[in-house]
Amino acid sequence: MRKIRTTFDQLIFDAGEVLLNKLLRTRNTVIWYRVYWRRMYRQLLAQGISEFTSAVGRQYLVNQFGELDYATLSKRDKDLMKIINVLCEFYDTGTLVSYKERIVLDGPIGQLVNQFVAHLVSLRLKPSTINERKHYLSRFCISLNEKGLISMDQLDKFVILDYLKTLDVRRPTVAHMTLRAIKTFLRYLFEQGILKTDTSLSVPKDNYKKQAKLPSVFKTDEIQQMIGSIDRSNACGKRNYAIVLLAARLGLRASDIAGMRFENLHWEQSTILFNQYKTGRELQLPLLAEVGEAIIDYLKYGRPVSEEPYVFLLARSPFGRIHSSSVTNLVNTAFVASGVNIMHRHYGPHALRHSLAGLLLEQSTVLPVITEVLGHESSCSTKYYLRVDLNSMKQCMLDVPAVPNDFYSQKGGYFYA
Incomplete structure (x- = not known):
């Protein structure tokens, strides 16, 4: 039977030791876990709850996130949920089990x-x-x-x-x-x-059907607030501004922005022409004036002198090409710095892509055109975004039929009481 611990400090100390010695987590990770656990406990004390149990921990998560889908949470919130669940598991069992299965290929x-x-x-x-x-x-x-x-x-x-x-x-x-x-x-x-x-x-077939998750979208004023908050007085800001515009105005994926070459920019025709990294399909988009001016500003006053064929480079020596992870990180940073509410929302370049699709739907753009803009192989992929067009969905609402009075009085009333 699990030994009863008398103090919360003893509980988190023991849990941390199991993380450190059994699951081989780093000492910095254990310190991070304990910081979150103490933060939660201070909030519980403020509510008049002095004794921690697994039930208290799980109710704390319910109060924090309600019935939100785990997949829709930000990385920070997912980490918080995992950390609290680890403590609940330790409280119930007195130990922790690693969920990372060792891969054996002998x-x-x-x-x-x-x-x-x-x-x-x-x-x-x-x-x-x-x-x-x-x-x-x-x-x-x-x-x-x-x-x-x-x-x-x-x-x-x-x-x-x-x-x-x-x-x-x-x-x-x-x-x-x-x-x-x-x-x-x-x-x-x-x-x-x-x-x-x-x-x-x-190999037998199954009838599994994956339900696509509702994409994170931002309103036009939120995106403008984020774009306007980027400091363009330095080389890094000029690069970031051009990258964010490519994601927000044209819906480009992070991989395509990172892989953009000078040969993809056709200034005389005012177009961008490239093969998409994800699908391999050729995509041609208009080089909007706002986007083009931002790229020129970066090339003239921000881009390091380099023979690299890629448009966007790292801000520090050796000034190599950026990668998709860098694009994602700088968009995330721009959203956080702008003060836009990102709670329970993804806030990377793909969220800007989703938001562009939502904006086009609001403007009654036909689905095939949106498919071409986003570079999808078919309109079936684009239908994924229809669920964010709430205004159009409201037009499909049906009136709820009235319930006849005799329904409530049948069989003696009060629902067969």
């Missing part, structure tokens, strides 16, 4: 998975996608090793179905991503001639 099958992962890297897939495939294939390999299977030639649909039975049916996302990882892996082996038959056809 034996001949593990070598093939590593080869597949290297292939995904060569295709320039997102690191998160590659890690996802590797994670689920690692679990699959462990299962095959336990069954004594050492060759992919021994794999058939019955082995796959037996493995699927071991997955938690309460988590359909896990089953879906597992099937996807196995299917793409088997197809790769067939295409490389490692498998003589296309075993990927034996």
Whole structure:
């Protein structure tokens, strides 16, 4: 039975020691956790609550975030939720369990998975996608090793179905991503001639449908407030201003802004022409006067002297090209510094892209035009933004039919009391 701790300080000390010695977290991370825990406890004391329990901790999170979708929270709020839940778990169990599963890729099958992962890297897939495939294939390999299977030639649909039975049916996302990882892996082996038959056809289909999350959007005046707060008196500010305008006015992705070359700017035609990093499709957009002037201002008075073919460079030596993470960070910083309310909202370049789509919808722009502006492959992707057009949705509202009076009096009334 868990030992009862008498003080909150003792509780967070013990929890921190488990984080430090068992889960091998750094000492700075543990200090950070304890700062958040003490901050929460001071707020509880102000409410007259002096004893911490897991129920108190979870109610604290409910008071902070209500029923908000976890995916819609900012990174700071997600961290806060995780930190409080860690303390609740420790209070209940007296220990902590790592949720980061060690990836094991041993034996001949593990070598093939590593080869597949290297292939995904060569295709320039997102690191998160590659890690996802590797994670689920690692679990699959462990299962095959336990069954004594050492060759992919021994794999058939019955082995796959037996493995699927071991997955938690309460988590359909896990089953879906597992099937996807196995299917793409088997197809790769067939295409490389490692498998003589296309075993990927034996992988069953599921009816999983991912519900797209509601995008974060900002109003026009909020975006203007953020753009207006950027200090353009220095070289870094001139660069940041031009980058933010490309995201806000043209809806460019961070990867496309970071990868923009001089050859993509067609000044005489007042257009920007480039192949999108995400889709590989060519996209042509108008080079708006406001955007063009901001780029020229940066090139003349802010950009370091360099032979780099990329438009936007780092502000410090050796003045190499910027990357998409830098674009995201500077947009985040601009939003925070502007004083715009970013609570429970994403506030990166993609939020500016979402906001542009919302603005075009408000202006009754037809869907195919928005699809072209955003560079989507089809209007099906653009329909994702329809849910933020509240004005148009209100026009589709139906009146709620009146409830007849005899409904309340049937069977003696008071709902069958």
